[in-house]
Amino acid sequence: MQELFPHTGHAFTIGVTGAPGAGKSTLVQALITQIRGEGDRVAVLAVDPTSPFSGGALLGDRVRMQGHATDGGVFIRSMAARGHLGGLALAAPEAIRILDAAGAAYVLVETVGVGQSEIEVMHAADTTVVVVTPRWGDGIQAGKAGLLEIGDIFVVNKADRDGSRETVRELNQMIDLGAHLPWRPPVLETVATAGTGVGELWAAVKARRAHLEASGELGERRRVRLSREIANLAAERVRYHVGREAAPILDDLVTRAERREIDPGAAATELLAKLGLAGA
Numbered sequence: 221m222q223e224l225f226p227h228t229g230h231a232f233t234i235g236v237t238g239a240p241g242a243g244k245s246t247l248v249q250a251l252i253t254q255i256r257g258e259g260d261r262v263a264v265l266a267v268d269p270t271s272p273f274s275g276g277a278l279l280g281d282r283v284r285m286q287g288h289a290t291d292g293g294v295f296i297r298s299m300a301a302r303g304h305l306g307g308l309a310l311a312a313p314e315a316i317r318i319l320d321a322a323g324a325a326y327v328l329v330e331t332v333g334v335g336q337s338e339i340e341v342m343h344a345a346d347t348t349v350v351v352v353t354p355r356w357g358d359g360i361q362a363g364k365a366g367l368l369e370i371g372d373i374f375v376v377n378k379a380d381r382d383g384s385r386e387t388v389r390e391l392n393q394m395i396d397l398g399a400h401l402p403w404r405p406p407v408l409e410t411v412a413t414a415g416t417g418v419g420e421l422w423a424a425v426k427a428r429r430a431h432l433e434a435s436g437e438l439g440e441r442r443r444v445r446l447s448r449e450i451a452n453l454a455a456e457r458v459r460y461h462v463g464r465e466a467a468p469i470l471d472d473l474v475t476r477a478e479r480r481e482i483d484p485g486a487a488a489t490e491l492l493a494k495l496g497l498a499g500a
């Protein structure tokens with residue numbers, strides 16, 4: 221990573237999130253075609269945070285994206301959270317960085333938008349596309365609010381189905397009720413399977429990028445992201461260190477706490493001091 225890092229910072233990162241089966245992978249595939257049409261190299265990171273069947277699901281994604289399997293300008297990688305120290309929030313930025321250093325002009329990150337870990341993954345993207353479908357989550361207000369917050373661009377995919385127009389109208393109303401920020405997220409309709417609306421989506425992504433660059437927001441966001449990442453990595457190392465080194469010291473502290481000779485807070489202070497982390 222130390223050797224890679226100087227070669228990073230060039231790729232524009234696009235998060236694509238939404239409910240399971242909303243059409244994210246199909247849309248990503250259509251975006252790849254769009255990007256390759258402009259001659260740029262593109263990488264895809266498909267993140268599957270929780271599925272115990274991720275082997276199968278990820279394989280499915282690869283098969284679905286096989287239209288680009290023989291194109292040397294396209295790189296597709298799947299990633300699961302399990303086994304990663306600190307989970308996806310720490311692993312995703314590093315994976316994105318490798319793709320960036322390898323020369324991808326765009327990195328597309330696909331996640332299922334259902335939980336906190338996906339939202340954290342989205343923090344690693346320069347811009348976020350939220351994919352919904354007609355009549356999405358009728359009544360699931362909380363889920364909607366969460367997605368509304370992170371979306372820079374909204375897509376109602378499967379617009380060939382009933383209720384697409386109403387969903388577009390509903391999303392526009394919700395956006396207009398929210399905070400009025402310099403960037404007003406557009407709401408687009410697509411039929412990913414037919415490629416309909418994908419050109420407009422790509423134009424919206426580029427408009428978003430131009431806005432981020434012109435306003436200086438892109439640099440600011442990346443700075444916030446770096447500071448968050450450094451702090452997260454440091455916190456994770458401390459946690460790991462404490463977990464590994466604390467056991468022998470803990471035993472004695474617990475015994476003293478059981479006897480009410482020391483309270484848990486004071487015991488934690490003593491533990492940190494003994495681990496050489498005094499003042500933490």
Ligand SMILES: Nc1nc2c(ncn2[C@@H]2O[C@H](COP(=O)(O)OP(=O)(O)OP(=O)(O)O)[C@@H](O)[C@H]2O)c(=O)[nH]1
Nearest residue numbers: 239240241242243244245246377378410411412413
């Ligand atoms: N009718 C219709 N079907 C679509 C459209 N886009 C995708 N699909 C279908 O919806 C199904 C799910 O598409 P995916 O692209 O795998 O959806 P996904 O969001 O990546 O799914 P997960 O990664 O499993 O969460 C597939 O059978 C697609 O062919 C669309 O615009 N219209």
Ligand SMILES: [Mg+2]
Nearest residue numbers: 244245281330
């Ligand atoms: Mg998918």
